[in-house]
Amino acid sequence: MNARAKYCNKNPGHPGFIPAPEFSLHHLPLELQSDIVLRYVKNCSARTxxxxxxxxxxxxxxxxxxxxxxxxxxxxxxxxxxxxxxxxxxxxxxxxxxxxxxxxxxxxxxxxxxxxxxxxxxxxxxxxxxxxxxxxxxxxxxxxxxxxxxxxxxxxxxxxxxxxxxxxxxxxxxxxxxELRKERVFLWQSILSVAPFNMQHSQCIVISHPHGQSKFITVGQQVEITSRPEASQPYYKYMADTCPGSAGGPVLVLPGLDCPDPGWLPIVLHHSGALRDTENSHNFSGDRSTLYV
Ligand SMILES: [Zn+2]
Ligand SMILES: [Zn+2]
Missing domain, CATH: 2.40.10 (Thrombin, subunit H)
Structure with a gap:
């Protein structure tokens, strides 16, 4: 743990952060414990x-x-x-x-x-x-x-x-x-053919370099899809932990039964911290767009 992570105020001790190479099926909610989902997470991790x-x-x-x-x-x-x-x-x-x-x-x-x-x-x-x-x-x-x-x-x-x-x-x-990019397209299609998953809440998986450390993965429930005015795409609110340094990292959204449009399999980017919801300490994505995913 580097010094910034050691004295982290946002997530003291970083208990929810799983080192990327150690990430395995049991870190996923039961409904997502399949090889195809794990390969999808590992693929996105390799590109992070x-x-x-x-x-x-x-x-x-x-x-x-x-x-x-x-x-x-x-x-x-x-x-x-x-x-x-x-x-x-x-x-x-x-x-x-x-x-x-x-x-x-x-x-x-x-x-x-x-x-x-x-x-x-x-x-x-x-x-x-x-x-x-x-x-x-x-x-x-x-x-x-x-x-x-x-x-x-x-x-x-x-x-x-x-x-x-x-x-x-x-x-x-x-x-x-x-090759990773091509595999991502294949995995994406495979996951979409079984989505939404039989779980009450959609899940968000964040892959990032918190405090500039090596790569870590966090998993947490999606709290809300926040709609925005006019033709703007919504952004996501989630409970997966993030820290300074995580901004810009991918957030993989895996749709559950609460997902209004399971035909999507968004990869959104983590917006800088909990700035927009400090009281509840939820984290936010940038907007959902099909551009550059
Ligand atoms: Zn931290
Ligand atoms: Zn050159």
Whole structure:
């Protein structure tokens, strides 16, 4: 446990946080104890990343989170996940290949990483963000892989969603991430064919890097789907524990009998903490969207 986690006020002792490699069937509610659900959680866990960023763009509005710190260095930690993999070919135009005297690589791949817009606001901030893959536990620290963020592909402060590119020259890594993406589609369809599950309440599973530690998984009941005005997508309220650093991590919603639209199998992102419901200490997602999942 790092020092921030040790002195955590929000979830002292972190009892509900399960180290990702230890997550197994018995951590799931009885109705969800199937191999297909476990594979789905493990698949999303493998695509979950730690983000370490250090800059606040001058473009952040004054009244937005971190807006008071704009233009300044401000180290902060968050989570995110890989939702897309694309072969770009070459010559590569990444930061490394564009450096003076560099020989641009002939082959490169773009990974799309999604996180909260409150964590990474625009390209200026994503380019100052280090993305760490496979930081599953302390023993896996030497097997992690890190890339710097590239251009933002999509950012929407209202949805609290940001998607940015990461360029890699490592074919084996890109293929591995793409296989996971394809497997996720298969698992998604398999789960939807049995949803809703025969349980009273839908369940939310959060995968994240609390306090910048290695990867942890928490499970908790969905409390409410909060509708929003006009054509906006709703957001979710849930009891699964989260801490600072969890923002931007995926929240897998597994529909129970209380789910009004079981044809969905949303992966939403964890919004920063319990800011909107401090009294009941429920946690909130960003809005449900089919974009960048
Ligand atoms: Zn904590
Ligand atoms: Zn390159």
């Amino acid at each position: 990343v730690q983000l370490s960023t250090r800059y606040v763009s001058p473009e952040r509005p004054e009244n937005y989170v971190f807006g008071q710190l704009k233009g300044r260095t401000n180290p902060r930690l968050a989570s995110g996940w890989v939702c897309g993999v694309y072969f770009l070919g070459g010559p590569c135009k990444c930061h490394e290949c564009s450096a003076e005297g560099a020989q641009p690589r002939a082959r490169c791949w773009e990974l799309t990483v999604v996180t909260a817009c409150s964590c990474v606001y625009n390209s200026e901030e994503s380019k100052a963000t280090k993305v760490t893959f496979f930081y599953d536990d302390e023993t896996s620290r030497n097997n992690t892989k890190s890339l710097m963020g590239g251009e933002v592909e999509y950012a929407n402060a209202g949805e609290d969603r940001c998607a940015f590119a990461c360029i890699t020259h490592d074919e084996a890594f890109a293929v591995q991430m793409d």
